[in-house]
Amino acid sequence: MSTIAKALKLLELFSETRPQLGLSDAQRLTGRDKATVHRHLVALEAAGFLEQDADSRAYRLGPALTRLAGMRARTVPEVEMIRAETDRLSRAAGELVHISRLHGFDLVDVYHAEHHDHPVRVSFDAYGLPPLLATSSGMAYLAFSSRHLLDMAVADQRTWVPGGQPPDPDSLRSDLAAIAQRGYARNRDSLRLGVSSVAIPLFDAAGRAVATCSIAYPTSRGGKQVEARLARLLMQSGAALSAAIGGTVPADLHAIWTPSHERAAS
Template identity: 60%
Template sequence: MSTIARALALLDHFSPDHPRLGLTEMMRLSGRDKATVHRHLTALVQAGYLEQAPDTRAYRLGPALTRLADMRRHTVPEIEMVGALIDDLSRVVGELVHVNRLHGFDLIHLCHAEHHNHPVRVSFDATERPPVLATASGRAFLAFSAPEVVAAALADPGTWDRKDAAPDGVAVCETLATIAAHGFAYNRDTLRLGVSSVAIPVFDADGTPVATCSIAYPTGRGGADFRDRLARHLMAFAPKMTVAMGGVVPARVQKIWAAQGNSTKMADQA
């Protein structure tokens, strides 16, 4: 990892629960020595990516990030195009729909939409970075990724819920193969009790997964029939989603989505 990348990686340690971090905390979180962390923090402050709170001198995110985020939102057309699509999808299904880009094995929120008239809804935190193996989105991404990507994910402790034991690689690969055959992944009360979701991959111009689109809903809303209805809607929108992000759906995946869209029942995943 380059010096610039190592410095910028420090920004990932900030969160709604930890909006301010001191030098000592940053050393602990990054696992780097004091001199290196201080040098990187100083460079980030000079560039405006960080600033120091006047009362505690702790570091917090700086104004340059706001400017860049606004610039991206106004100049990157995929966000607008994808936003319009998921807004339509959310109106059709009446549930929360969100799109994440993959950065390494981090699911980074791109946009979301929520249209419903239900008294019970799923709470959503756009800053959350759940472990990919514990989410429908993460498994949908891995199911259509190259074997070496899956192997790297299994070797990375950050990809599974640390409250659990390390995943069984054989079992995970079997589940991913089933997801690839179905064209979508789903969770039921896996990451959070009372929350279920269905998800599909979004592909780049080479047909490689680079993002995911998912529908999250309260588990009590319905069982397998309800899940399958949402999955069919999701797969019907999936090709448009990939095109909006400048990608191409592989022919084999397109065939699976078309077949599942015409199916009334879908097999269970492990």
């Protein structure tokens, strides 16, 4: 890793729960020698990427990042932010990959990619996405959102499975708790016979769920092994997809998405 990359990597140490870092904190978290870390912190401060509190001498994210983030938001359409990572994921999965955002209680298409040669594939209508509670995307979103949002969604008939019974709140909360523990949502033939999907939430800079990414595939492709493979690819891509839209994955979910051997090596 280059010197510049090592310095910039220090920026990833900051989070909503850790907004400031002292030199000793940064040295401990990186495992690098103190002199090198100090040199990198000073360089980042000089460039405006960090600023130092005059009293505590701790560092926090600097104004240059605000300017760059604003510039990116104004000049790079969201589709372009996530296109490359979504295309890569579709090629790896060999299936349809779909990014959506929530507006009200409607899932709205942001971008979808389908890079494969399978003769059997899932048909996709970007303008006719199903109700929130009928999809793995909707369930993934709700599993990592507030209880208040869930209560509002349950009370709104537009979110229900078409032609189905009103959702049972207790059963729904149990399903969402299982999704949160597992790290992804799944849907097998419950909305459309022959179609299955897995989905994860994507997050903003404050670690709030704001979008979803799903992989849809023909159920005939296989059972639990196919689901596990696709879910693993999704979870491995979750951090990069959230980062592409300027977000960060909450630490507890990142631990679920990251295999133990990878966490041990990091």
